[in-house]
Amino acid sequence: MDLTYPSEAEEFRVEVRTWLEQHLPEGWFDDDFEMSDEERSAFNERWPAEMVEGGWYCASWPTEYGGKGLSTVQSVVMAEEFHRAGAGMRGDFFGDTLVGPTILQWGTEEQKQDFIPKILRGEMAWCQGFSEPDAGSDLASLKATAVLDGDEWVINGQKIWTTQGFEADYIFVLCRTDPDASRHKGISYLLCPMKQDGIEVRRIEQIDGGAEFCEVFFTDARCPKDNVVGGLHNGWKVAMTTLGFERGTSATTGYRRFERELEVIIDAATANGAIEKPTVRQELAKAYSRVQIMRINGLRSLSAIVQGKKDPGVAALGAMNKMNWSEYHRDVMETYINIAGPAAQILTGEGEEMVPGYGRRMTNPDYPADAMQSAFFFSRSETIWGGTAEIQRNIVGERVLGLPKEPRPT
Secondary structure, eight states, X not given: OOOOOOXXXXXXXXXXXXXXXHHSOTTTTSTTOOOOHHHHHHHHHHHHHHHHHHTOTTTTSOGGGTSOOOOHHHHHHHHHHHHHHTOOOOSOIIIIIIIHHHHHHHOOHHHHHHHHHHHHTTOOOEEEEOOBXXXXXXXXXXXXEEEEETTEEEEEEEEOSOTTTTTOSEEEEEEESOTTSOTTSSEEEEEEESSSTTEEEEEEXXXXXXXXXXXXXXXXXXXXXXXXXXSTTBHHHHHHHHHHHHHHSOTTTHHHHHHHHHHHHHHHHHHHTGGGSHHHHHHHHHHXXXXXXXXXXXXXXXXXXXXXXXXXXXXXXXXXXXXXXXXXXXXXXXXXXXHHGGGGGSOOSOTTOOOTTTOOOOOOTTXXXXXXXXXXXXXXXXXXXXXXXXXXXXXXXXXXXXXXOOOOOX
């Protein structure tokens, strides 16, 4: 594993860092920097436009589609510098990180010309329609159907855990277009407009009062015939590409939010004296080690990508990383709750507080969880969404270790 960056990458790092220093608010990098709610709101409003103007939004995309055409290493360097500065890189995660790159890889030229500019300009909000009530980790068992009727697909079925479905303009949705094909075949990847009578969205309220997840019901919903990405009945391969973007876009930066969060936990243990307990120190040392494993595995992933390695071990790194960080986060948040003690059960009303590097806000006035309480709740779901830890273990066991496939019920 080569841990050094080429000289041209370091030159690019200086370019990114200089731009950030010139465009972020004065004093941004000072330890005592503060912004009022009004100033923060104004900054959040203008920052995406500055990103677009500077060419940093979706900068890895080809220049002919509005990006900078960055190499993999340049993209990583850019992500590292934006994380170092604590500056946002994304407008719409589902648009610029998932479906946008998928369209660029699999889409027709007409699809690229139609959708990519709107994603770049932030004019189109997206959501992901993969999971169903009986097809979560076993996604290939999905039942939603799309039947061609003239120049349109007619979609019927249900999707669940559809984040931001209540405000999305489009959904990239997996539907079974050949009911006679085997499980992984006969599935197509459609780009379907959400604002129509045939689609009903119901928000799912969580224990902390948030309701960003949704159920989506399709009843004779309509989708243009030409909005199939990657070819008819080829949706499984296209979807795996999308999931690859979801799991592999933060190779050397993903660990940093956990690193900063761990600092908050250590500060809390120091403040209330829990740090004096040997068992607590042991748990914190274990957490530190696991964060460093994330950092090293991220570097392994980057090194493999740069060297063009394609062996099964490299292919399984994404599964290993997802399994590692999600289980780590669940465990360390339980450690935090134990450290905080009874105080962790008290709603402080500080719903606008944010964990450095984590960024989740809880603003529901009826359930004003603080940022760490919110992170604890959210960590319970992270071993499930994006591929359960059990599925990730199957991938590693079967594809890397050569173990027999998991028996399936007959």
